[in-house]
Amino acid sequence: MIKNEHKKHYDITIVGGGLAGRLMLAVIINCGAFDEKKLCWINTDNENFRDVRVSFINYKNFIKMKKNILFNISSKDYSVIDKIELHNTNEKYPLKLHDLNNHGIIIRNDILKKNIKFSEKKVNIYKSKVISTRFDAFKRYLFLNDGTEIKSALVISADGNLSPLRELCKIKYFNNKLDHTIITGYLECKNFENSTAKQIFLKDNFIGLLPLKNEKNLINFVWSVDNKILNTNRIDYHNQIIQMLNKFFFKDKLIFNLPRSKEDKFKRVQTYPINVKFVNKPFKERIILIGDAAHTIHPLAGQGFNLSIEDCFDMVKCLKNAKFVGRDFGTLSLLKTYNNMRKTRKNFITLATTLIFYVFSKKNDQLNDIINFNIEKIEKTSLKDIFKFLAKGY
Numbered sequence: 331m332i333k334n335e336h337k338k339h340y341d342i343t344i345v346g347g348g349l350a351g352r353l354m355l356a357v358i359i360n361c362g363a364f365d366e367k368k369l370c371w372i373n374t375d376n377e378n379f380r381d382v383r384v385s386f387i388n389y390k391n392f393i394k395m396k397k398n399i400l401f402n403i404s405s406k407d408y409s410v411i412d413k414i415e416l417h418n419t420n421e422k423y424p425l426k427l428h429d430l431n432n433h434g435i436i437i438r439n440d441i442l443k444k445n446i447k448f449s450e451k452k453v454n455i456y457k458s459k460v461i462s463t464r465f466d467a468f469k470r471y472l473f474l475n476d477g478t479e480i481k482s483a484l485v486i487s488a489d490g491n492l493s494p495l496r497e498l499c500k501i502k503y504f505n506n507k508l509d510h511t512i513i514t515g516y517l518e519c520k521n522f523e524n525s526t527a528k529q530i531f532l533k534d535n536f537i538g539l540l541p542l543k544n545e546k547n548l549i550n551f552v553w554s555v556d557n558k559i560l561n562t563n564r565i566d567y568h569n570q571i572i573q574m575l576n577k578f579f580f581k582d583k584l585i586f587n588l589p590r591s592k593e594d595k596f597k598r599v600q601t602y603p604i605n606v607k608f609v610n611k612p613f614k615e616r617i618i619l620i621g622d623a624a625h626t627i628h629p630l631a632g633q634g635f636n637l638s639i640e641d642c643f644d645m646v647k648c649l650k651n652a653k654f655v656g657r658d659f660g661t662l663s664l665l666k667t668y669n670n671m672r673k674t675r676k677n678f679i680t681l682a683t684t685l686i687f688y689v690f691s692k693k694n695d696q697l698n699d700i701i702n703f704n705i706e707k708i709e710k711t712s713l714k715d716i717f718k719f720l721a722k723g724y
């Protein structure tokens with residue numbers, strides 16, 4: 331019989347070299363319960379590409395990562411956020427959320443990725459894209475572009491918002507176009523407190539402002555803009571956002587400028603279309619989706635990767651239980667148990683962020699007044715805790 335050299339057999343295969351795929355592998359390897367030689371990682375990402383966006387990581391998830399993976403990150407590399415301010419058009423004052431510990435941290439994605447460490451020595455890594463898949467009673471098969479065939483008891487797919495594997499496996503999902511575009515980049519602002527993150531809800535524009543610690547006075551912005559505005563005005567993004575922010579924060583004497591940094595990476599802006607994707611059952615025979623493939627949400631509360639961190643830790647709990655009783659990793663009951671663990675929080679965050687998006691994007695002057703009136707009331711009540719819950723992760 332001719333042995334097919336391109337056929338490889340594994341216990342667990344992880345697809346995707348983004349934040350979710352990398353973290354999943356790091357959590358599995360660092361828990362020490364699995365044979366690394368039986369793990370496979372399909373990572374087609376270019377290691378030289380630097381994603382200079384930033385992520386807000388909530389307190390609980392940051393602690394979990396620090397405890398469980400080789401996450402030897404320097405405090406120089408992240409800002410600790412102990413105050414979140416929510417601003418609205420014509421506000422008297424913002425809703426201020428303080429936290430005795432802190433809400434979480436802000437870190438650049440490239441620094442975060444570099445610090446999600448694990449020993450890659452024994453893991454089998456493939457650099458070619460998955461182009462098709464099938465399954466039988468015992469394995470899922472992945473066919474790569476370079477002709478390799480991978481056989482695995484379980485595939486964990488972190489292949490992003492567009493998730494080719496979700497399509498190939500015909501996993502159903504709701505897709506809701508939000509008719510907004512996300513624009514992200516950097517600005518400079520001198521008096522911006524390093525420990526405060528701000529979210530501003532203007533008409534047709536939502537802006538998240540996230541301070542960086544190690545780069546002087548640099549603020550990352552995540553600007554969600556109505557496509558109607560974007561399409562009719564072909565504008566200089568930096569100029570437009572600076573004008574809006576300087577007008578809004580005139581009362582607080584905050585002045586925003588173009589970044590003076592010589593580094594090109596801080597001068598660029600990136601744009602992303604934004605759809606909400608809700609996957610009720612993110613699994614099929616011997617495959618489970620995690621990360622953006624399983625839930626894509628609006629970034630206004632900075633919770634997309636936070637959900638993925640929780641995915642990784644809950645998945646490893648299920649895998650460890652299966653290993654303990656000697657059960658096959660790809661059984662439907664394991665995938666269902668995992669989904670039951672994840673669904674309350676995934677549903678809550680998807681619903682909360684989508685509701686916030688619609689309330690603020692559809693508001694007229696009257697609704698705006700009602701929002702401001704209630705923000706003043708919320709400021710004095712424990713209802714504030716709902717927002718803290720959103721930000722902090724519990």
Ligand SMILES: Cc1cc2nc3c(=O)[nH]c(=O)nc-3n(C[C@H](O)[C@H](O)[C@H](O)COP(=O)(O)OP(=O)(O)OC[C@H]3O[C@@H](n4cnc5c(N)ncnc54)[C@H](O)[C@@H]3O)c2cc1C
Nearest residue numbers: 346347348349350385386460489490621622632634635636
């Ligand atoms: C502007 C912006 C700001 C954000 N801010 C925050 C924040 O502050 N906090 C937060 O928690 N979240 C935030 N998010 C969300 C967060 O960035 C995402 O949730 C996270 O990056 C998703 O990671 P992922 O690994 O699931 O997907 P991706 O990063 O998209 O990775 C997908 C991977 O799959 C691979 N892949 C795709 N197809 C194939 C294939 N056929 N074969 C093999 N590999 C394949 C790709 O090469 C890639 O490596 C933000 C998002 C945006 C757009």
